[in-house]
Amino acid sequence: MKRTNNGTILITAPGGGIGKEITRKLLEDDFKVIGLGGKGSQNFVNELKGKGHNIDFINCDYYTKDSMLDAISQAKKLTEKINGFIHLAGGSLISKPIDEISFDEYQSVMSLNLDSAFLLGRETYKWMKKTGGGNIVLFGSTTGFRPSLKKLPYGVAKAGIHAMTGFFAKEGSEYNIITNTIAPGYVLTERHVQDIEKKAEKTGQSYDSLLEKINSKNPLKQTLLPKDIYQLVKLLITTKHIQGQIIKIDSGQILS
Template sequence: MGEQAGRLHGKVALITGAARGIGRGIAERYAREGARVAVADLDSDSAGETAAAIRATGGEAMAVTMDVTDEAAVSDGVSAVVTAWGGLDVAFANAGIQHIDPLDQLSFANWRKVMAVHLDGAFLLTREALRAMYASGGGTMLYMGSVHSLEASPLKAPYVAAKHALLGLCRSVAKEGAAHGVRSNIICPGFVRTPLVDKQIPEQAKELGISEDEVIRNVMLKNTVDGQFTTVDDVAELALHLAAFPSAALTGQSVVVSHGWHMG
């Protein structure tokens, strides 16, 4: 299990959007470090498959079907985890979607859909998680932000706005949660080659009238120091560090992992 085996031994973690991509990578890493992991996802079949894969490698995991935009589903999901495992130590608001459109052509419905998953979903998870954490003496709230929590790109206004808002929510949790032993931080990755990003490449190529290779080289990775995508493993390593960090010295922070795309 490596040199850092067991850094989350005995901890209970719930991750939304954990059936695939970055969320799955974090779930698997947490489990390898000894956490009991609740794999929460809208796709119940994929959540079950991810939880089963974690158990097959010796980890402890349960699947939770959760539409993060559904207040009752989030409440019931968190309650199920607390009932099963006796508490909640780490909650990670990771669920997200993307929509590509210029602002003047963006429908209100698509604006609201993106905001609902990222921001409403993060709020609902935060509220339920804080109730559990406050009752048990503390915990860690984590959020999946983006370099777009700190700067903007064209064609992604609802995503950029939502990711900026998550930074504000994270900071609010850090201020309010401190008295209850709760820390809060937000991870801000650059482009990670996930299905969400793969879907954007042809969309942006069409919208911008350039090739897919040019989207990758001249749009997505233009401002990195080495022209490389951030990896799921990079993000999972940071997510582990933030979950295992021992004190409130590190709270309310945005931690960027982007190959130098954003420095701040």
């Protein structure tokens, strides 16, 4: 397999629901990829590397400052420059009414989503500042725009990422650092497929009917897939003119 590449991309959670497809597509488009994450991502990356793909992996605990700082240090040993950073790590973790959310639970969601975005974003920003610039793509959520029941910590964390985007973009412009955020709606990942299959088995409803109910929540009545997210990722990881934007990709769900 050819080893030339269109640049080096650092990505968190390469083995996640959206991350798998983005990582595969980046490799197909001849980017070198360095993945940061846990064991699930490591297994996925090892599988790709075993097939000859231009990808490396670094263990990273998104809850631990020292682990994240060490991961960036290790990445610098693998490459002098990164052209892009994609921060996919995150998750809602809990689904509870406000009065049942403990402070520890709240902090855990904030750490995974917002704190990791800041710390890893800051470190890659510093790296890019010294090497001529680059593109940062963060991941928010439509939940950061419109409240969802039982998702307060997640929505607050994602709204924080939306706000952070502008600061990174404004200060980074002087150094040719471009920062934008993608805010997806409901994306049909492998985990969501499994959830629907379990519900279908439990309730006796068909998979297709359950998926149709989910799709009915967006005006286009369409299923948003990880591969659809990549089209926007590729644009933002290579753009020289889109700056400081939070771009929704949700089949119009937020309009409902």
